[in-house]
Structures are given as C-alpha cells and as structure tokens.
Amino acid sequence: MELYGTEIASRLMLGTAQYPSPSVLAEAFRRSGAGIATVSVRREAGGERAGTAFWDLVRELGVRVLPNTAGCHSAREAVTTAQMARELFNTPWIKLEVIGHADTLQPDPFGLVEAARILTEDGFQVFPYTTEDVVLADRLLDTGCEVLMPWGAPIGTGLGLTNVYGLRTLRAQFPDVPMVVDAGLGLPSQAAMAMEMGFDAVLLNTAVAKAGDPAAMAEGFARAVEAGRLAYGADPMEPRDMAAPSTPVIGRAFLE
C-alpha cells in the first residue's frame, strides 16, 4: 500500500491513546505488526514540549508516526496543531481532525476542507478524518489530499460500519484513492468487513486500548485485516438465493 509515495507493509494502523501503560502499547504494536502509529499532540503538548517522554516511547515503536489533530474544534486550531506536530515528529504527514459536534465528535466538513487547503499549500501531506460523504471527499481531493480516512462510526463507539451503503459508494466513486476506514471499529470482524469492501487499511484505537487484553485484541485485528484483504483480492463469490451444492448430487450412490 502506498501513501503519499511511501510504501507501507501493514494495512493496520493503531492509535496510541488510552492504553493501560506504554509497555502494553508497545506489546500491542508488536503483536499487531501495525506499520503506522497515530499520536495526538493537542493536549499533551502543553505550552512547551512537555509530552516529550511519551513521544519518545512512540518513536521507539519503530513504526511510522502519523501525528493527529485530535481534539481540535476549528480549522485554525488544527492548523496550529499540525505545525507543531510537524516540528515535533519531523514529518509532513498529518491526520487532520476538525471536530464539528461535541457529542458525536463528527467531523466539521467546512473546517476540514479549509484546514486541508491551508495545510496542503504549506507542504503537508494530509490524511483527513472525514465522513462517508462523496461530495466532501471530492472537495478534500480538490485541496490536494491524496488519502481519505472515512469513519466507520463515531470515534470510540465500537459500532462498526454504520453506513455500509455510503462507504461502498465512496469506495466505488474514487477507486484509485487510498482510503483508510478510521474510527468506530469495535471488533475484528468489522475491520475484516471494511477490508472485504476494498478499503486499503483501517485505523483504530479504543477497541484495542480498552480491551481487557490489548495485545491479543491487536493481533486479532491484524489477522482480520489480513483475512479481509485476501478475500477482497480473491474476487469473492456473489451471494445467491438458490442453494447450490458444492458436491454434485447426480450420480451419487444412495446406500440407504
């Protein structure tokens, strides 16, 4: 999978928040084989570089870091946070979150497009956290985004793919744009489903971090992502109403 010209082996990305400890976080990454770690910088940064110790631990995971603007509620706030993240992690990558609704944490489509435009012009490689809306996707691509991150469900809900039709439509409309289903996944089966639908990767955090055994859950997701991807590439059968036995009945010997 190629994201902004960088080849990424694993199609599973993990967030780094809410784990019982950094050691458990590291173990979850190890067992999942995830290739990208998202890191929030808004709240941890404080006035200065106070979050350094934790960020060092994230860097030591040995995976590519995708800083995010989680917790930002306006384009301006997100742009400032992105600039800080670029300095902290020495990367042009930014997962852009602009929250528009406090209760559902739904992206603000207007602020998102505005921030994506500003950041792209500033040389960032933007991964926008968006909905399944195709018009919004089109606008984001217009600003120069080369990757989209549509939600499965609101952040932290674990509801899975709540609008399968919408996600299918989005995938079909932009077949060549790398898309990562981000947020709302609670179970590996939901990640497998996203991969079977042809999404390029999934990103999740709470489902792993808040599991009783985060490392086991991380591995579960990794296997599901692999299974889903294999199935997608294997040209699955179409469902049909008529039962069709896999072994022909004609000519079979009936002994009783």
Add this chain to the structure above:
Amino acid sequence: MTRATVLGAGVAGLCVATELVARGREVTILDPAPRPGPHGCSWWAGGMLAPFCEGETAEEPVVRLGQEAADWWARQGVAVARRGTLVVTLGRDRRELDRFARRVPGHERLDAAGLAALEPDLGGRFDRALHIPEEAHLDPRAALNVLRDRLERAGADFVAGSGRPDGLTFDCRGLAARDVLPDLRGVKGEMAVLRSADIRLDRPVRLLHPRFPLYVVPRTDGLFMLGATQIESDDRTRRVRSVLELLSAAYALHPAFGEAELVEIGVDARPAFPDNLPRLVRRGDTIHVNGLFRHGFLLAPALARRAAEAALQGTRPEFWHEDHS
C-alpha cells in the same frame, strides 16, 4: 548503626523512613522542602485505597500489593475510612458498568434502594451501582503530616536541602530523579477541591464515562476532592478544558456540586515507568523507590517495606532491579 538517608519527603520517602525507623535505623530525610505541601505530587493525591477498582486497568501486582495499604496506614495512626467504593454511570453509559464489573472482583451490585441506603444523597439519581466494600480512603495531606510528626517524634532528622549523601540512601524523589532514572516520565494529573454543605458522601464515588471519567473523594469539613486527568505530559499548567471536564462530570454526578465553593485547582505530574509499575532499583549504596504513578498512597507502604527489608536483610523482593552500570 549508620544513618540512612532518604531523599524526598513525599509519600514514598515518608513511608520508607517509617519502615526504616521501625527497624531501628536512624534516618535523615533530605528534601528541598521537607514539610508536606503543594511542591510534591503526593499533596494532590486522591487518597483512595482502592486496589480492586484500580485493577480495571492496572496490572495484577497493584491489586495484590494495594491490599496491604489500608492496614498499614491505620497502624501509623492515620484515619482510614473503610467504607468501600461506589461506582456509577450515567444512563446511556450503562454498559460501562458491566464492563467494569467484569474486570473488578469483589463487587456487589446495588439497585436504587441499595445505593440510597449507602449514600442517601445519590438515591434516586442512579438506578444501579457497584459497591466494592473492601476498599478504603484517607486524606493524603493529613496522612503525610501524621507520618512526618511520628518520624520527628521518633528522632528522624528532616533537613532542607538536596545532594548526594554517602552511605545507605533511599532515593524517593519521584520525577525529580529523572536525572538518574531516564525511563521515568511524567503523567499529568489535574484535580479540584470543592466545598459543599448540600451534599454528603461517606465514601469515594467513581463515575464511569467513556470520555470524562471522574472520582469524588469526600474529606472532612464538607470538602470533596475531584480527580483526576491523566495526560501523557509533564506540563504543570492547570488547563481550562481539564477543569471544565472535572466540574461538568461532578455536576452530572450531583447538581448540588454546581453551587459548591471552588476551593482549589491542583496539578502535578506523576512519576511513572513505561509499564506504569513501580521499581526498586539498586545502584551501589542507593536504592531508588520510584514510579508509583497514580498509586502513591496505595503502593508506597508495600514498596517501602520491601525496600527496607532488601536493604537491611538482603532480600530480593518483587520489582527489584540491580543496576551495575
């Protein structure tokens, strides 16, 4: 017998000093500010002795060793309230309560009437709750002062200052020991203290919430401690957002908190190792007691006892690390 030096007069240092004095050692406690106060993160602790609830996210040793805490503090003459912990959720987060119950043994399920019987002021506000009867709480500031007074009476020297003394030394400086323990990191915690005459609670109450978890620990004189944020940072700025979250959650727990007096907003950074478990690290004559994370009052007694035994009797307890570098 040679004196032992304890660096740091926070909860870890005072507990270690207490264990040393109990074994007949003469002790000097060295701290830039040797009176308990807002300069140390123990001052901002909640004082919950809740090993089972902590087990929701903490690892097994926290649950096991934490069970020593209530008796230890009581033996030192600290007022320990053994009235358990209550856990509640707002209506739409009910499943959080089931998840918590799955992970926390030793709980009882309460219905509305059962909850009202324990905490009348919460009656009618929640239709169910968990009660963990074996847990306790204390007032951390009072507890620090009790230990300090007892140590002084037992002849321990409190010296204002810092430095690297010769001889047997217990380094209990928390995050300040990062100069020699590079694995330590700060985990920011913000808390608030409210005063209200309109509500009475006899035991800590935890409000489970997917975004804004809260605990309220009752203290004397109508005071309530609200805690606590947990942010991967050693920034010590009191942020509006954190206070908004704490106060909103308290208001959701009981609207009477909306009329409470805002007495104090506190912040500090907890010292933690990457596994969020404590360590006893021996380097030459120095034993580091550190990384108590959010479990200072819960784990310091167990760690202090083990550190003293290791130094004086040569045992090799849990969490022991030899560092010959």
